[in-house]
């Protein structure tokens with residue numbers, strides 16, 4: 246089985262609200278997507294890195310990383326899951342896939358290796374996740390608290406998420422509620438298939454809102470401590 250990375254990068258970054266998609270904003274002299282790609286390009290056991298781009302993407306081709314021999318691109322779709330599926334279609338069903346958001350620039354090779362090791366050892370798909378630390382509240386529609394949600398066994402789902410391509414593709418294609426498939430694991434969960442959690446670093450944030458740019462810049466300036 247080959248190991249192939251899939252990087253969905255076809256989003257517009259509406260919530261960050263910049264004039265260009267967030268993955269092309271620069272932090273410490275490199276675009277966010279280049280930070281996100283770097284450890285996957287560096288790991289020798291990862292043979293291909295497939296980047297899913299918007300049909301009208303005007304930025305990726307001019308990045309130095311676009312010429313890296315491991316890099317391939319595909320045209321993504323309207324939702325993240327469509328962009329992921331477009332890349333999965335280019336990959337052998339027996340291969341392992343590691344799906345990682347272009348908008349998660351602080352991913353470390355240490356965490357990627359930990360995930361790969363777990364999937365190979367348990368022969369089961371797995372995701373990186375970090376433990377919820379805050380006290381969690383559930384409210385009604387008018388923001389009045391209903392209760393405190395038990396925090397034990399509650400996790401933030403991160404990426405990468407790693408599966409055998411066939412199981413992931415089947416789970417996505419069989420799924421009847423695509424609006425609920427916000428990550429790869431959710432597709433397998435809804436098919437009743439087991440997925441492991443591998444505890445990852447909590448600094449592996451997704452740049453979602455403008456203020457996340459400052460945090461990502463700080464974490465990147467610190468390196469892999």
Ligand code: CTP
Nearest residue numbers: 253254255256257258259260323324328347348
């Ligand atoms: N993504 C994608 N194709 C889409 C939507 C999202 O490949 N149709 C990618 C994004 O580029 C990002 C990752 O999926 O790397 C996570 O999605 P998200 O954080 O929601 O990014 P955007 O959709 O770009 O942001 P927003 O929802 O604020 O518009």
Ligand code: MG
Nearest residue numbers: 256257258325
């Ligand atoms: Mg989005």
